[in-house]
Amino acid sequence: MHPRQERFTPKYGARHLARPETITSTRSTLMRRSRVRTLAVATVATGLLAGGITAGTTDILAGDKPADTIANAAAPKNPSEPTEGLPTVKGLQFTLGERSVKLSWKKVRGADGYVVYADYSCDNVPRSTNSYQLLKKYVGETSWTHKNIQETCVNYAVVALRDGVEGARPPVGERVVTSMVNRDHTTAARKFFTAAPASGDQVARTSVAPGQDRGIVLARAYIRNKTAFTDAIGDHRSWTPDPTASAKITIAWNTGTGQVAAYIHKSCLAGTKLPNGDTVEAGCFDALPPAFVPNASSVGDASTERRNLISVSRAGSGGLSIGFSAVNSISSTLGRIDGQLTLSPHKDTFRTTLTADKFPAWEIIRYPHLVQGAPLGEARLIGTRDQTEISDLTSGRQSTCTSKGDETREFTNPMAC
Template identity: 70%
Template structure:
């Protein structure tokens, strides 16, 4: 470990201050991006702060978050020929004195930014000091805290469910693409039969509101906003079922009907003889998405030769517009009043969220199954900021 040369008359004073700082917890070596020691760093990092003519404190420290990385920017200090970046990795509620921070980067030159990469902690507290001729200026007594961004587990689960793995037994999936855009995560728009009555529980998805990525739905459209990938997913249809605390039990099930992307699915009426789940998607110039849906229960039609019979429930018809709004989307849904809809967003990266995070753009409840063929559609819009709760009803 190399020493910084100082005038002989000041050697004793600097040594005394350096000893006190080390006793207070500042590590003599720097830490690189992967938090391993760098023994080439100055051993008396903050000692010169006690000397006459010391450099003032660095101001304007700001952060830009990436995937397990933090880009630091600060204001230039006149006369500085370098900077030192310190960090401490606790998430304590009380601010931590910089006397316990570690020197993680000796940053020579007048550049006032640096990126800390490959961070393996949830929180980092930062402080920056200016340096001139090897002598460090004032280090703030308290640093600034950042919650580190890391991949969202719910985003990962949604990506696997809709874009990479085969569908579950009896289900169907079809995939296409639109132009990639700003990465606002994965958005799910799904129509499902909510278990409001014994009848809807028996024929439906045996659940209420949820943001679980793999939750059952009659039809789901998933959009990866960063890559442009779009998937349509249809679950199998069962004539009898119910929900229990340990899960659901279903009987008399049929595989989901095939899925197909068409030019304008929402224009397909209930009288259509096309025995497929039809989806249309198109990107907008603003970075949004238009979605059309005309989906059908696989019990809806049983054909022997040219003779077909079925319960006459009708098709699930809907138009959805997603428009960018800051880091999320505003939603406008025109659809049959049955079944229920939920629109959920999973950010790609979240700050310090080890269990995943779902953002609720909007929910719309269902009426009665007769509204599948009544022609009485409703138009609903997301009415405000997205929420972390499962209760963000749309305005209809």
């Protein structure tokens, strides 16, 4: 025996030596696999050049890897395509409008559209977007306007789309407070229900049963500056939605709380408003006190009563009935402002009927408690009625006027008389 064979055999053991026929078989198998794999790659290349691999072609593939892995390896990905799902939408911004919110966001690369989800909740703990309801199924641009919103808070989530498949959704949405406290409502509440009256003015307060919060309603009679004379003795103004504007008598009603106030301004013999908005008055007399009494509208001009009388009662419809008989503090010979006004609920506001002397002018205004997209305040005119001549304070000629349409933001909304 050869010396190298003798040293080799005891060291490794005879059982570790491959039998010649086994080695031959193994080599044969490797060669066959190599030939088949070469054929498979060639077949894939041929299929790609011909426009795709057919089912019949994939049947001949053999080896360690499946056919689709080899096919995908032969077709490199477009580098412009995301390798994973679409990311979350970024840069979501909001623009408030009248009962609307415009949403805008940054474009997501690879997206062919977007879907909008919403949750109507003002909860302190944010809700998962998985519970949000579908608001808009498809948006082709990077902005969309949500209209006719009735809720105070809306939480939004915008998700990118590609081929109808949604991308990543944010865990929580972004909140928009669509309704805010109306600044004019706050101003009116302070002036008529909490603050002391201005110098020379008078105020009396009472309450009726609270109801649906439709805001604060002002019904006010004022002398409009139609002539130099009426400007001098009157309130030195025309139509205005300002809740603090001067009036001979203002009845204010907070529909939500039931608070009612009668506010009387002082009377002056002469005055005017300067270009800067300041008012100059002379010969002024402090207002006579107001008082709540039954059936104020029946007092009449013949009365010697030196008070401003008001009666208020809840109407069966949920509205308010107001009677009044107001007198200026200069002279009772000028007559009393007598009449009756009724406010009846209509949608989220009121319709009104006014039966009163044809002088002075009237405006009935509503200040909603919450408004959308109006941070500087919002006033709604239910109805206006112009004045005739001061002689009509004692003529006994009254008119009955009703609001003829929806309330408006314009300076006038003439009633039908």
